[in-house]
Amino acid sequence: MQHLLHTAIQASLEAGKRIMEIYENEDFEVDFKGDDSPLTKADLASHRIIMKHLEQTGIPVLSEEGAHLPYETRRTWKKLWIVDPIDGTKEFIKRNGEFTVNIALVEGQKPVLGVIYVPALEQLYFASKESGAFKLEGITAYSTLEEIISKANKLPIAIDNKKYTVVASKSHLSPETEEYIKSLEKEHGEIKTISKGSSLKLCMVAEGVANEYPRFAPTMEWDTAAGQAICSFAGKTVIDHKTGEEMLYNRQELLNNWFLVK
Numbered sequence: 001m002q003h004l005l006h007t008a009i010q011a012s013l014e015a016g017k018r019i020m021e022i023y024e025n026e027d028f029e030v031d032f033k034g035d036d037s038p039l040t041k042a043d044l045a046s047h048r049i050i051m052k053h054l055e056q057t058g059i060p061v062l063s064e065e066g067a068h069l070p071y072e073t074r075r076t077w078k079k080l081w082i083v084d085p086i087d088g089t090k091e092f093i094k095r096n097g098e099f100t101v102n103i104a105l106v107e108g109q110k111p112v113l114g115v116i117y118v119p120a121l122e123q124l125y126f127a128s129k130e131s132g133a134f135k136l137e138g139i140t141a142y143s144t145l146e147e148i149i150s151k152a153n154k155l156p157i158a159i160d161n162k163k164y165t166v167v168a169s170k171s172h173l174s175p176e177t178e179e180y181i182k183s184l185e186k187e188h189g190e191i192k193t194i195s196k197g198s199s200l201k202l203c204m205v206a207e208g209v210a211n212e213y214p215r216f217a218p219t220m221e222w223d224t225a226a227g228q229a230i231c232s233f234a235g236k237t238v239i240d241h242k243t244g245e246e247m248l249y250n251r252q253e254l255l256n257n258w259f260l261v262k
Contacts (some may be wrong), residue, residue, distance in 0.1 A: 001113060004057060005128045006145045008081075008103040008115040008232035011053035013045040013142050014102050016119030019086060022257035023095070023120065030093055033216075039065070042092060046101060054081050059105070062250070064222045071252040079107045082223035082251055088198025091170065098170065098197030099123060104225035109248040114229025116199050124148070124202045125230050133206055155234035164188035167210035169217065170197040176216035176258075177211035184212070202227025205261045206234040213261040216241070221254050231261055 022042040047065035054061050062068065063083040071095070081103065086092055089100035097120030105113035116125040122140055126148075127133035134152035142148075143175050173195075184191050193212060202224065204210040208211045228238040228247060240247045243259035 001128050001130050002145060004059075004105055005113055005115070005126065005131070006104070007057060009117075009124065009126055009148065010142045011050045012101045012103055012115045012117035013140065014053070015049040015085060016117045017140065018042070018045045018049055019092075019101070020100075021117045023092065028165075040086075040089060040092065043086045045082070048200070050101070050103065051087055052161050054083070054103075057242055058080075062222070062254075064220065067138060068254070074250055075252075077250060079105065082106055082111075082222050082225040082249060084199075084220075087223055088200075091132055091197035096197065100198045100200060102222060102226040104201055104229050105251075106225060106249045109250055110246070111225045111229035111232065111249065112155070114226035114233075116203055116226050116230060118200065120241065124152075125206065127155075127206075127230040127233035129233070131233075133230050133232075135203075151251075155206050155230070158234075159208040161192075161208075161211065163190055163192040165192045165194060165210045165212075167194045167196055167201045167204045167213045169201065169215070170195045172217040174217040175215050180214045180216065191209045199223060200253060201228040202231055202261055204240070205236050211262060214258075215256075215260070216258045219256045219259075221249050221251070221256060224256060224259070225249050227261075236261060 012209040059079050060077050084102040088103045091098040101117040103115045104111045113128045122138050122228035124139045126135045127227045133155040201213045205213050238247050238261050
């Protein structure tokens with residue numbers, strides 16, 4: 001497993017470097033996919049770099065920007081990588097820095113390894129069954145896995161939250177989510193809400209900055225798989241609103257149900 005974590009971290013950092021070159025120095029056109037979600041050349045450049053690394057592992061890859069093979073094929077996969085080359089493309093286009101590179105390894109429908117890199121902030125979140133969950137600040141290049149783990153902070157980090165804190169989406173705050181946050185006030189008193197883009201919301205719960213992340217709006221498997229691994233190995237849960245159980249992956253329907261992270 002650790003050699004796969006090494007590969008995923010290396011891929012995320014290399015993709016992040018290229019994303020930042022485009023973000024800081026190049027004009028990028030925005031195309032729109034069939035579902036009206038935006039696509040830039042940075043998404044495609046990141047996808048190509050990540051695929052170059054992950055293909056060497058011999059494990060199949062489900063990437064937002066790759067071919068989505070039919071479930072009849074995917075259901076035979078015992079293991080797969082689930083990748084979002086840029087999670088938060090809308091935040092990338094707005095140039096607010098709140099976008100991430102997401103790479104997860106899923107085994108038996110459960111995320112067993114996750115890497116989330118935040119290129120604009122030079123932050124790396126990573127987790128595996130063997131090691132636990134970590135956050136490392138100020139990283140732009142890969143050294144060795146041992147060095148990265150030795151410099152990183154284990155998650156969750158003890159944070160003294162004076163108020164019960166809920167993190168919510170910057171681009172997709174649904175009325176149901178607003179209603180849920182109001183309902184928490186009866187239990188916890190005044191609620192502090194933080195608005196964030198991309199999978200940073202999952203990272204904030206894993207880290208301990210936020211107590212909960214309710215998501216009562218659409219997401220896809222590649223938006224959440226890496227973050228769920230990081231949350232799980234930091235002792236948090238990502239519960240599927242429909243099943244009441246931990247969210248599963250490589251499903252027939254790649255669209256996630258609503259979920260709650262806490």
